[in-house]
Amino acid sequence: MSLQTRHIPDRLDKPLTSLLLSWEVLLLVVAVSVFIFNSFASPHFLDVWTLSDMTFNFTEKALLALPMALLIIAGEIDLSVAAIIAISSTLMGFAAQFGFQTPTLIFIGLAVGLACGAFNGALVTGLGLPSIVVTIGTLSLFRGLAFIILGDQVYKNYPTHFDYFGQGYVIWVISFELVLFLLMALAFGFLLHFTTFGRKLYFIGRNPVSTQFSGVNVKRIKFILFCLTGVMSGLVSIALTSRLGSTRPSIAQGYELEAITMVVLGGVAISGGAGTIPGVVLAALIMGLVTFGFGLLNVPGIVMSIFVGFLLIGVIALPLLWKRFLWVFKK
Amino acid sequence: MIARLFKSREMLLALAIAILIAGVATRSAEFATPRNLTQAFNDSSILIILALAQMSVILTRSIDLSTAANLCFTGMAVAMLNKFYPELPMIIIILVALLWGLALGAFNGILVWKIGIPPIVVTLGTLTIYRGLTFVMSGGAWVNADKMSPAFIELQRQLILGIPVLSWIAILVIVVFAIFMRATKQGRNIYAVGVNPIAAVYVGINVGRTKFVAFCISGLFSGLAGYLWVSRYVIASVEVANGYELNVIASCVIGGISIAGGVGSVGGAVLGALFLSLIGLALPVINVSPFWQMAISGAAILIAIILNARSDKQKGRLILKKAQNP
Numbered sequence: 016m017s018l019q020t021r022h023i024p025d026r027l028d029k030p031l032t033s034l035l036l037s038w039e040v041l042l043l044v045v046a047v048s049v050f051i052f053n054s055f056a057s058p059h060f061l062d063v064w065t066l067s068d069m070t071f072n073f074t075e076k077a078l079l080a081l082p083m084a085l086l087i088i089a090g091e092i093d094l095s096v097a098a099i100i101a102i103s104s105t106l107m108g109f110a111a112q113f114g115f116q117t118p119t120l121i122f123i124g125l126a127v128g129l130a131c132g133a134f135n136g137a138l139v140t141g142l143g144l145p146s147i148v149v150t151i152g153t154l155s156l157f158r159g160l161a162f163i164i165l166g167d168q169v170y171k172n173y174p175t176h177f178d179y180f181g182q183g184y185v186i187w188v189i190s191f192e193l194v195l196f197l198l199m200a201l202a203f204g205f206l207l208h209f210t211t212f213g214r215k216l217y218f219i220g221r222n223p224v225s226t227q228f229s230g231v232n233v234k235r236i237k238f239i240l241f242c243l244t245g246v247m248s249g250l251v252s253i254a255l256t257s258r259l260g261s262t263r264p265s266i267a268q269g270y271e272l273e274a275i276t277m278v279v280l281g282g283v284a285i286s287g288g289a290g291t292i293p294g295v296v297l298a299a300l301i302m303g304l305v306t307f308g309f310g311l312l313n314v315p316g317i318v319m320s321i322f323v324g325f326l327l328i329g330v331i332a333l334p335l336l337w338k339r340f341l342w343v344f345k346k
Numbered sequence: 347m348i349a350r351l352f353k354s355r356e357m358l359l360a361l362a363i364a365i366l367i368a369g370v371a372t373r374s375a376e377f378a379t380p381r382n383l384t385q386a387f388n389d390s391s392i393l394i395i396l397a398l399a400q401m402s403v404i405l406t407r408s409i410d411l412s413t414a415a416n417l418c419f420t421g422m423a424v425a426m427l428n429k430f431y432p433e434l435p436m437i438i439i440i441l442v443a444l445l446w447g448l449a450l451g452a453f454n455g456i457l458v459w460k461i462g463i464p465p466i467v468v469t470l471g472t473l474t475i476y477r478g479l480t481f482v483m484s485g486g487a488w489v490n491a492d493k494m495s496p497a498f499i500e501l502q503r504q505l506i507l508g509i510p511v512l513s514w515i516a517i518l519v520i521v522v523f524a525i526f527m528r529a530t531k532q533g534r535n536i537y538a539v540g541v542n543p544i545a546a547v548y549v550g551i552n553v554g555r556t557k558f559v560a561f562c563i564s565g566l567f568s569g570l571a572g573y574l575w576v577s578r579y580v581i582a583s584v585e586v587a588n589g590y591e592l593n594v595i596a597s598c599v600i601g602g603i604s605i606a607g608g609v610g611s612v613g614g615a616v617l618g619a620l621f622l623s624l625i626g627l628a629l630p631v632i633n634v635s636p637f638w639q640m641a642i643s644g645a646a647i648l649i650a651i652i653l654n655a656r657s658d659k660q661k662g663r664l665i666l667k668k669a670q671n672p
Contacts, residue, residue, distance in 0.1 A: 144651050147409075147466075148605045151592055152647035159641025166637045264637075268589075272470060285464045315486070317584065321478030328471040331463045 038282035042297040049301060053308040060311060067188035071258070073303030074192040075267075077296070078251045079274035080281070081203040082244040084295045086146075087278055088207070089240055090220045090287030094150040095135060097270040098157035099248035100255060103127035105161040107252070108170025108262040117177045124256075125249040131157055132245015136238040154271070161264040170262040181258025192254050199247075204292035212236070220287030276327050277302055355602030358653075359617040363624060370628045377631050384509055390623035391516035392571050392578070396590075397597040397619040398523045398612065399567035402560045404598055405540045407607030408465035410561065412454060413568045414590035415476035420446045420572030422480045425489040425498075425582035432495040439498065443573035444566055450476060451565010455558035465557070473591070481584045489582040499577050512574060519567065524612045536560055540607030596643055597622050600650040622646070 054060045079096050086093055106127050107120045115123075131153070138149045183191040207213035218226040219233055227233045251270075256262055281298035283290025302323065309319045371378035396413055403410040424443045427434065450472070457468045491499065502512040527533040538546045539556045546553055576582045601618025603610030625646065626639050 138648070138652075142652060142655055144655050145605050148595075148599050148647070148651050151595060151599070152644050152651065154644070155592065155596065155640050155647060156644030159638070159644050162637040162640050163635075166635065272473070275470065279467055279470075285467050315481065317478050317481040317486075319478075320474040321482070324471040324473070324475035324478065328457060328463065328468060331467055332457070332461045335461050335463070 039291065039294050039297060042281070042294060042301060046297055046301045046304060049304045049308060053304060053311065056308060057311040060308075063188050067190060067193075069303060069307040070190060070193045070196075072306045073277075073299045074190075074196040075251050075255050075258075076270055076273045076302075077277060077299035078196055078199060078247060078254070079270060080277040080295050080299055081199055081292065082240070082247045083274050084278045084281065084283050084290055084292065085203065085207060085216055086240050086244055087275075087283050087285060088220045088287055088290050089216045089237060090223060091139065091146040091237060091240065092150065092275070093132075093135060093146065093241065093244045094271050094275075095131070095154040095157055096244060096248045096251075096274060097267040098154040098161075099128055099131040099245055100252040100267040100270065101161040101264055102131065102157040103249045103252040104256045104262045104266050105164050105170070105264060107256060108173070109164060111173050111177075112170065115174075117174050120174070120177060121253055124253040125246055128245045128247070128249020128252065129242055130245070132242045132248070133238075135245065136241030139241065140234040140238045158264065165262070165264045171260065173256070173260060178257050178260060181254045181256070192258070195250075195254065200292060200296050204296075207292050216240075217288055220284075220289070273302070273323075276323060279327060280330055355654075356611065356613045356617060359601065359614065359621055363617065363621055366621070366624055366628060370631055373632045377628070384513065386624060386627050387516075387620070388510050388513045389627060390620050391512045392574050393593065393597060393619040393623050394516050394616050395519050395567050395571050395574070396594045397601065397615045398519060399564040399571075400594045400598050401601075401603050401610055401612070401615045402523075402527075402536055402563045403465070403557075404595075404603050404605060405536050405607055405610055406557045406560045407540050407543065408458065408557055408560065409469065409595070409605070410451075410454065410564045410568075411466065411469040411591050412450070412472040412476055413564060413594055414587040415473045415480075416447055416450045416565055416568040417572040417575055417590070418584065418586045418588075419450065419476040419480045419483075420569040421576035421586055422484050422489070422582045422584075424573045425494065425576050426484065428495055428498045429489055429493045432498075436497050436501050440570070440573060443569045445569070447569015447572060448562055448566040451562045451568065452558070454565065455561030458561060459554040459558040462554075465561075477584060477588075484582075484584065486584065489576075491580040494577070494580065499580055502574060502577055512578065515570075515574065519570075520612065520616055527612055532556070532559060537608055540609070542608075593622060593643070596647045599647050599654075602650070602654060604654065618650075 059065055083093060083096065103124045107124050110120055110123050135146070135150055135153055138144055138153075139146045180191055180195075185191055185194050207216065215226065215231050215236060218229070218231065219236060223233050251267075255267060259266070277298045278290070278295055279285055280301070281290065281295035283295065305322065305326075306316075306319055309322070310316075367378055367383070376382060396417070400410055400413060420443050423446050424439050427442060428439060454465075454468050454472055457463050458465050502510060502515070504511050506514055527536070535546070535551050535556045536559070538549070538551055539553050543553050546556075575587060579586075597619035598610070598615055599605065599618070600621055601610065601614035601616070603614060603618075622643055625642055626636075629636055629639055629642075
């Protein structure tokens, strides 16, 4: 019968070419070329301390991009991450004024992050509201609370050992922030690619209704993701506050957009259901390298943002145009 | 009929605004005088125009995050034009503002329509691009009051029937939108695309083109708002209206425009914008620090979407009554 003769390949055709054309490899090529370009652009670029300083350009935002990638893969988004940093940094500063020591401050930073994330998660999953509007609302609410507490003031008196998280080095030129980022990238990579929890995120992003009917508690998983994003924002808040040594209510303004840019640049589909952690890590590296390279060439930060904007649109547009080109060609 | 009227979003908002005004008036009777209220409307005019522009985009299930960046870029363009050619008539300045904004909006729209990039990604990108281009164009310099011609600054402050031109422009925009959304084919298409894009295709509506038109409308009015903003606050800089896109989207959400598309009215958007800016104006009157404004508007957004969700909740619908009740 004709049905039995149907050929089912035991593997997808041409694994090597598909690997070479994969998003991550493309990003790697871009990263390496930016790196080479930078080393020609300035003789100081290849100094180990220069490279070490370069990592501070992206580690904090990349730490936000990791949980954001998971959220976007599962079909949600969190625009309030930078506002969570502001409120938890403000409350840490508030506690520091009363002489609380570093361990208490860390606890406060993480706990406030978790509470804010849980609040987002409860509104999105409990009441079934769209996450983009909820987090626009909580963005305003959380940063607004920071403004109410702090106004035009600034918190500066942090305990002496608190500066380690943003300014300390683990060994030689390897900063604490870089180690933290690498460990978190490994942890998130493991969570997304090697656990059932991670697989479920892709299913939820593709089709939440059928995933629900397959016996997955979609709401609980989404709630956990929002909590995770909140805790990570608290963690970034600790690192950033420690690096700056002060808190103003406008701290980390605009970080949410940069984190989302990293996620999308990393090949995560904004509509959910696709994306990898290695892609996001490479995208973070590219953004850090590009920002730093322009800095070496004395290009102002805002001009770099034009480049980042075109990069964001370009990386989404090129595959779509390429697909259309192939389609026309085949016809 | 009356019960239905009171359940509508516009009525609820109008009630909330009335209570807000009455509440503030108990602390300071000055606040509720007609003179102060026309002044308050004038202060809300730019937000109203931007909220209506944003509404046309949100109705098609899209979002325009670049509206404040467009305002900033267009504002700088007309301010520099005025600085270098102070003798240009105002009509040219306004035309340039409209066309400049339209071009920026069309760029967003073409990327959404012809390449099929999600609107949130496109406008996230153009947000940084437009603000960056403002910097490149101006070299980071400001255009101050002393560089602008008197006509450029004074046009919107002139009184017609005791009301400033800025308010008249806002009223004109509201009327145009009310007619466009209700009585033109293109306006109805925008709703149809948002309610059900697949059904819209089957009845012969070009979904991509309708989204393109919505982005053009958003750009056009953001450009107009760019001129109005710069001449009102008499400064053009790269920092103008930084983060203002969130206030604009908040006005729409408070006004009952569903982020899922297809639901919302011109009246809702106008009242949402009025409500948000009235809160900002009321705070200093009742001796609350202006630092409270951000948190209050955040809380207002959350309350509004919770109310939206409750009113949108569909009770199970019977499609074939006869079949189910034989």
